[in-house]
Amino acid sequence: MPHLAVSDVFAKYGKLEVLHGISFDVERGEVVSLVGPSGSGKSTVLRTLVGLTPVTGGHVDVDGTSIDYHSARAIKAARDRMAIVFQQFNLFQNMTVLRNVTLAPTKIKGRPKAEVEAEAIELLSLVGLADKRDAYPDELSGGQQQRVAIARALALKPEILLLDEVTSALDPELVNEVLDTVRRLAGEGMTMLLVSHEMSFVREVSNKVIFMDKGRVVESGPPGQIFDAPTSDRARDFFGKILRG
Amino acid sequence: MERLIAQLPEFFTWSNMALLADAALMTLSMTLIGCFIGFGLALVLVFLRTTPGLWALPLRVACIAYVEVFRRIPFLVVIYLVLFFIQTVSTDVSLFAIAVIAICTYAIAYTADIIRGGIESVPHTQIEAAQAMNFSRLRTLFTVQLPQAWPIILPPAIAFSVSFIKDTALVSQIGVFELTFRGKELNNQGFSGILVFGTIAMSYFLMSFPLSMLGQYLEKRLATPRGQRRLRKIRQT
Ligand SMILES: Nc1ncnc2c1ncn2[C@@H]1O[C@H](COP(=O)(O)OP(=O)(O)OP(=O)(O)O)[C@@H](O)[C@H]1O
Ligand SMILES: [Mg+2]
Numbered sequence: 001m002p003h004l005a006v007s008d009v010f011a012k013y014g015k016l017e018v019l020h021g022i023s024f025d026v027e028r029g030e031v032v033s034l035v036g037p038s039g040s041g042k043s044t045v046l047r048t049l050v051g052l053t054p055v056t057g058g059h060v061d062v063d064g065t066s067i068d069y070h071s072a073r074a075i076k077a078a079r080d081r082m083a084i085v086f087q088q089f090n091l092f093q094n095m096t097v098l099r100n101v102t103l104a105p106t107k108i109k110g111r112p113k114a115e116v117e118a119e120a121i122e123l124l125s126l127v128g129l130a131d132k133r134d135a136y137p138d139e140l141s142g143g144q145q146q147r148v149a150i151a152r153a154l155a156l157k158p159e160i161l162l163l164d165e166v167t168s169a170l171d172p173e174l175v176n177e178v179l180d181t182v183r184r185l186a187g188e189g190m191t192m193l194l195v196s197h198e199m200s201f202v203r204e205v206s207n208k209v210i211f212m213d214k215g216r217v218v219e220s221g222p223p224g225q226i227f228d229a230p231t232s233d234r235a236r237d238f239f240g241k242i243l244r245g
Numbered sequence: 246m247e248r249l250i251a252q253l254p255e256f257f258t259w260s261n262m263a264l265l266a267d268a269a270l271m272t273l274s275m276t277l278i279g280c281f282i283g284f285g286l287a288l289v290l291v292f293l294r295t296t297p298g299l300w301a302l303p304l305r306v307a308c309i310a311y312v313e314v315f316r317r318i319p320f321l322v323v324i325y326l327v328l329f330f331i332q333t334v335s336t337d338v339s340l341f342a343i344a345v346i347a348i349c350t351y352a353i354a355y356t357a358d359i360i361r362g363g364i365e366s367v368p369h370t371q372i373e374a375a376q377a378m379n380f381s382r383l384r385t386l387f388t389v390q391l392p393q394a395w396p397i398i399l400p401p402a403i404a405f406s407v408s409f410i411k412d413t414a415l416v417s418q419i420g421v422f423e424l425t426f427r428g429k430e431l432n433n434q435g436f437s438g439i440l441v442f443g444t445i446a447m448s449y450f451l452m453s454f455p456l457s458m459l460g461q462y463l464e465k466r467l468a469t470p471r472g473q474r475r476l477r478k479i480r481q482t
Contacts, residue, residue, distance in 0.1 A: 050377045079379045090374035094392040103388070104378040156378065 001064045003028040003191045004049075004160055010057030011041075011048045018044050020215040021058065026160075026208075029189045031182060033202040033223075036212035037238060042195040043087055045212075046162040049193075050084050051075035062160070083158035087165045087195075089149040091137040097124065098133040101152045109156070116155070123151040126181065128174075142169035150178070154185075161185065163194040167201055179205055199242055203227055211235045249437045256436050256444075268427040269448050275341065275423065276413050279348025280356075280406035286349065287357040291364065292386060294357075308357075315354035321415045323351050328419050344416040344423075348409065359401045363394035396467040403460035410453045424448055 002025035011019040018041045026032045034042040047053040048069075049060060055069045062081060068074040091100050101120040105111050124130045127147035137145055146169045153161060163182075167175045175198065182205050186192060196202050202209060203223045210220040211230070218232050230236045293301075294308035315323065327347040331338050367390045375385040391398075417426035428445040432438050 052373050052377060076379055079377060084377050086370065086374065086377075088370060090370045092371060092374065092389055094389065104380070107384065107388075108379050 002026060002061075003030070003063060004193065005061040005064075006045070006049075006058075007061070008058035009045075009048060009055055009060060011044055011053050012056050013044075013053065017056070018215050019048065022212070022215070022217055023058075024208075024210050024217060024220060026191055026193055028191055029186055030207045031186050031192045031194065031205050032208045032210060033206040034193070034195045034210050034212055035197070035199070035202060035226075036218075040212045041215040042212055043164050044215075046084055046164050046193065046195060049162060050079055050082055081158060082160045082162060083153035083156040084162040085146075085149045085153045085164060085166050087168070089137075089142075089145045091145055091148055091152070093137050096134050096136060097129065097140070097148050100137070100148060101155045104152075105155050105157075120151070120155055123154050124148070127151050128177070143171065143174060146170060147174070147178075150181070158190070160191045160193065163192060163196075165195055165197065167196060167198045175201055199227065199239075211238070213238070249440050252437055252440060256431075256440055261431065264427055264431075265424070265444065265448060268422055268424045269452060271341070271421070272410060272413055272423040272449075273452055275344050275348060275416070275421070276406065276410045279345045279413075280352045280409060282345075283349040283352025284356050284360075284402060284406075287353045287355075287360055290353060290357045291360045292383070294361070295382075312354045312357050315351060316358070320347075320351055320412055321418060323347050324416055324419055340419060340421045343419065344413070344421045347416065348413065352405070352409065355405055356402050359405065360394075360398055363398035364390050366397050367393045399467065400460065400464045403463065404457070407453050407456045407460060410456070411449050414449075 004026040006025070007023050009019055009022045010017060022041070022045060024032065034045060036042055044053055048055050051067075051069055059066045060069075060078075061067070062078065067078045091097075092103070095103065098117070098120060101123065102113070102116045105116045105120075106113050121130060121133065124133055127150055129144060129147055129151070132140060132144060132148075137148070140148065146166060150163070150166060153163075167178055170178060179201055182192060182194070186205075194202075194205075206223050208220060209223045209226040211218045211226055211232075211234075213234050218234050219226065219230060226235065227239055230239060290308050290311065294305055296304055318326075324344070324347045327350055328343055331343055331346065364386070371389050371393070372385055375389050380389070413423060414425040417423055417429065420426065424445055428441050431441045
């Protein structure tokens with residue numbers, strides 16, 4: 001049974017429908033990447049999973065149980081199991097880095113403060129920012145904020161981690177570090193769904209790649225197949241452009 | 246003018262000054278208590294106003310209606326409304342309490358809009374981040390939205406309260422022994438109007454000026470480099 005199964009999901013922003021029947025599966029411990037042109041709905045897929053954009057059709061199952069996005073309680077339960085790193089990081093501007101990371105685990109999950117703080121500092125060291133624990137987000141560079149956002153999501157110990165363009169603000173050296181982190185987490189059995197424009201990163205890290213266009217899945221498969229031998233014209237065209245630079 | 250000067254020693258007696266000081270204290274405490282409680286209730290109102298769900302529609306409408314209605318009624322009318330409303334319910338509520346309730350009623354409507362404006366200036370993405378981590382609406386308000394909104398909310402809220410010190414003169418109409426009421430009394434006792442109301446005017450000034458200074462100091466405090474950066478950011482978005 002897949003850990004996360006997305007079946008024929010539709011989603012709307014107000015009246016504008018942006019997902020027109022998306023389906024894919026993610027097995028436990030797998031890393032699956034969503035790729036595709038800007039505006040194809042990749043971020044929206046992640047947002048619908050955590051109930052930030054309303055699902056207007058289809059269903060999402062976690063461990064074989066469907067999430068009822070009309071029920072606040074079900075959304076809460078789903079958010080307990082999934083954590084998202086936003087494309088724009090969305091760190092709380094009024095809190096220090098450390099508090100950004102520890103707030104939800106202590107106040108929402110009710111874990112002891114000392115334990116959470118020790119873990120948070122460890123996570124911050126992991127992303128190379130232990131010395132920034134008392135800084136505020138607006139005192140950090142984009143890449144640093146992005147790494148704090150990753151630490152904040154990991155502190156929640158999610159079963160499923162949703163990463164939206166987590167390498168967009170990082171320089172190549174740091175991309176490799178994030179790559180290592182993602183691999184290690186996958187090795188520890190965390191299920192990950194990520195969105196990225198960084199094709200070499202996607203190729204390195206993914207078990208499966210899903211190519212999206214205009215709110216639909218055009219094709220999916222192992223990275224080798226999708227990148228080197230895409231069957232659809234749309235994917236060939238897209239990767240052709242990217243690979244040619 | 247000669248009469249005025251002749252009255253000076255008679256006017257500036259201990260008892261008269263004690264009377265005025267008492268009245269000034271009445272004015273000040275009425276305003277501060279009323280605005281303070283009003284601000285707290287305005288926060289509640291703003292929170293209720295954004296209650297999601299269809300069942301909460303009447304609640305949302307009621308909150309909006311309250312603000313829209315009370316902002317369009319002269320304060321004097323609010324005073325009479327509160328007075329007569331309370332007197333139909335109970336006859337042993339002090340005039341001071343009635344004045345405080347009237348100030349409160351009016352302050353809620355004004356500060357609710359100030360608070361709402363401040364809260365809405367916080368980018369929606371901050372709220373989404375909180376939602377995604379299962380923060381309740383109340384927790385999001387207190388740990389994410391309000392801390393970022395204070396620099397926007399406090400200056401106009403303080404300015405409103407300070408300027409309200411002078412507007413409370415209207416409660417003299419229902420016989421609260423505040424500053425303007427005592428002024429009229431002394432004037433009726435035969436003291437020169439210029440002398441009496443000049444002193445009263447000075448008292449109002451002496452009360453609100455230091456408070457405006459305090460408000461400006463707070464504004465500057467909020468404008469520390471960090472506060473300023475935050476303020477700029479909030480205004481950009
Ligand atoms: N908050 C919003 N309100 C209205 N429309 C939106 C909103 N967010 C996104 N959209 C629209 O939904 C569509 C899909 O957007 P989405 O952000 O999911 O694309 P994306 O694939 O993540 O793009 P990118 O690679 O640029 O991040 C776009 O057409 C976009 O204009
Ligand atoms: Mg996106």
